[in-house]
Amino acid sequence: MTRAFLTALVLLSLLFFPWQFTALLVAGLSLYLPLLPLSAGILFDALYYAPSANALVLGAPQSSVFGWPFATLFGAILTACVFIVRNRLNTSPVRDFGHIGE
Amino acid sequence: MPTFSSMRKTYLPNHKTFFSSLPGGTGALLIALVVLALRLASPELLWRLLAPVFGAGEAVSAQTRSVLDGFRNASELAERTEKLEREIAALSNQKEALARENADLRIILGDSPRKDGKASILAGVVARPPESPYDALVIAAGREEGVEVGQEAFGEADTPIGLVSSVLDHFSRVTLLSTPGLPTGGWAGPGKIAVTLIGTGGGTLRASAPRSAGISPGDTIYVPGPGMLPIGTVVRVDEDPSSSSATLRIRMFANLFSTSWVLLRDGGHVRLMPLIAATSTLQ
Structure with missing residues (x-):
């Protein structure tokens, strides 16, 4: 129930709130919902990314991260980091404190 | 290593279902993939579905703004209104000046606003x-x-x-x-x-x-x-x-x-x- 509520909250914030707020929310919940950063990134780019915009920059190398679907990239990186952290915590000697979100 | 009863965790019978064993955020990932597939397959349909949602968000924002304005101090609101009216007057003058300059330039260049009608x-x-x-x-x-x-x-x-x-x-x-x-x-x-x-x-x-x-x-x-x-x-x-x-x-x-x-x-x-x-x- 909690997971569903938090997931719905993030999905709604993608539509209604500034992306900076959504990014903070996702970063804060990522340890609890590890696939959330990747999901939010994919959804962000599915809604807002415009690859045709890059065609307007004639002859210029990609000078800005905004030329790429950066939300998916950063989401994937954050998800990978969260899984690594969770894995390290779960295999640590203090196992009782390592089971996050279960 | 000796264990003490206070260190033990009491586990209730754990009836893990398939869904609860999945990593957190799996549902969100599925939704994101569905939206991505929709955008690839039928972007027109996607925006048809989302347009009313964005419109609802706009309406809620406008309502919230008007409700919050009601709690402001009356004199603060009056001051803000006066300031906005001054800005509107200044922008109107600027717009008129720019429109005149635009018309002059069109005469000079012999350009018409809509060549192809x-x-x-x-x-x-x-x-x-x-x-x-x-x-x-x-x-x-x-x-x-x-x-x-x-x-x-x-x-x-x-x-x-x-x-x-x-x-x-x-x-x-x-x-x-x-x-x-x-x-x-x-x-x-x-x-x-x-x-x-x-x-x-x-x-x-x-x-x-x-x-x-x-x-x-x-x-x-x-x-x-x-x-x-x-x-x-x-x-x-x-x-x-x-x-x-x-x-x-x-x-x-x-x-x-x-x-x-x-x-x-x-x-x-x-x-x-x-x-x-x-x-x-x-x-």
Whole structure:
């Protein structure tokens, strides 16, 4: 129930709130919902990314991260980091404190 | 290692189902993949479904704003109203001056507003920054309404704000001139110094100009169009003593974060460097 509520909250914030707020929310919940950063990134780019915009920059190398679907990239990186952290915590000697979100 | 009863965790019978054993966020990932698939397969349908959602968000924001305004101090509201009225009067005068200059230039250049007789297209904005981080607007007008790639988008007071970069049947995407890295030719200051405007995101641009040009904060920036179209103002000039050029920091006149409609007209190709047709399947 909690997971569903938090997931719905993030999905709604993608539509209604500034992306900076959504990014903070996702970063804060990522340890609890590890696939959330990747999901939010994919959804962000599915809604807002415009690859045709890059065609307007004639002859210029990609000078800005905004030329790429950066939300998916950063989401994937954050998800990978969260899984690594969770894995390290779960295999640590203090196992009782390592089971996050279960 | 001896264990103590206080260290033991009492586990209740754990009836883990398949779904609860999945990593957190799996449901969100499935939803994201469905939306992505919808955008790849049928972007028109996706925006048809989302347009009412964005509209609902706008309505809630407007209601919230009006409710919160009711709690403000009456004198503070009166002061704010007076300040806004003064700004409106100043902007009206500026608009009249610019309209006169525009008319004079059209007489000089022998240009007419609509050479091909095509009317402007008025389109509502479905999604805009800051929800979208890519300096793009999604508008509710597409191929069926006569929108074409390369058309120029104008905001309030006929201010150019961007170019149509992709078109669906009933929706289109306008790439804003402030898109990071996007170059646009223009002029700066009263001396109309030719500069290349580079988008820096969030409705801002930058340009380089010779220090000797004497461009200062408050000077207007223009882009080509029927004559010269004012697009923004210089808010800061960064000078490096070791360099002969100065960096102009520019803010667009149009408030991209509250734009609710745009006017589309042909003519974007005049300014647009050759457009490479996007071959991506993402529209």
